[in-house]
Amino acid sequence: MAQNGEYGRELEQRTMKCFSIDLGGTHATCGLVEDDKILASETLNVEDAGSLAGILPRLAESLKRLNGGMIPQGGEVSGVAIGLPVIVDFYRGKALGSNGKYVDADKVDLQSWGRESLGLPLFAENDARMALLGEAYAGAGRGFENIVMITLGTGIGGVAMIEGKLLRGKHAQAGCIGGHLPVKVEGRKCTCGAVGCAEAEASGWALPLLVKEWPDIKDSSLRRYENIGFRELFSEAARGDRVACEIRDHCLRVWATVTVGLVHAYDPEIVIFGGGVMKSADIILPYIKSHVHKYAWTPWGKVEVRAAELGDNAALLGGIPMVSHAKPLSG
């Protein structure tokens, strides 16, 4: 069992089951989870759903299917935990703001949906925080109480646990917008409205813009790609394409720089990296480790830098700590 602060102490006592939902922009994964094991799961394509309200009935059907076609009876399942790609107020179980994804999320009454569709209390959290809970409980963060997790993908997620507690803040934004720490004063305009955020300088959505604007791009094999992603970038760089190497190294510097910023902000023992880009962990981790150990001000010693262990299962496995340690909802 995990030993992460308040979560660890509580969870050692008993076995528990919950439903977990990891809702992304195009897919939703539903799971039936018991302690640190996923008993059953399925992934739904929700690309065409358009709104959160439109997806909920399909999520309820999926969860019932995972439970043998039944609504759980007699307290065998303790609750529903859902991770959403928006800002979420955990204590009120409510989405607050969306930055373009699921614009109806703040109007949906998730609590009522949980009670009426499944007869269960519902706990909602930002998806990146839920993934950090999963890694802390059952993955790379086991045994640590002070953790920063950075997710490198279409955007850059950055979340923090301090002294065994998820950092949330007054407006539920603390420690969940790590990708919007500024790294460049005269930088690119970001989706959040600011300029020069890490996410605007080196993320999945920024990469095509970066490639288009890079000097000498006409001499590079990268111009062959219409939709360039990090997989193509890293593989062209591995083949020795000079421009691909330069852009890859620029991204590594941005990620390492924002990591130093997050280490200074949150004083973690360990930084965990997740997301699709970590397929190239053999290049990314050594670079970031050496940069952080050189530049982060940590007179006590060296911050651990590790890859996430649970992949796409991290958020599902964050369900048990959410359901078991929730405080009463305030309305």
Ligand SMILES: [Zn+2]
């Ligand atoms: Zn931003």
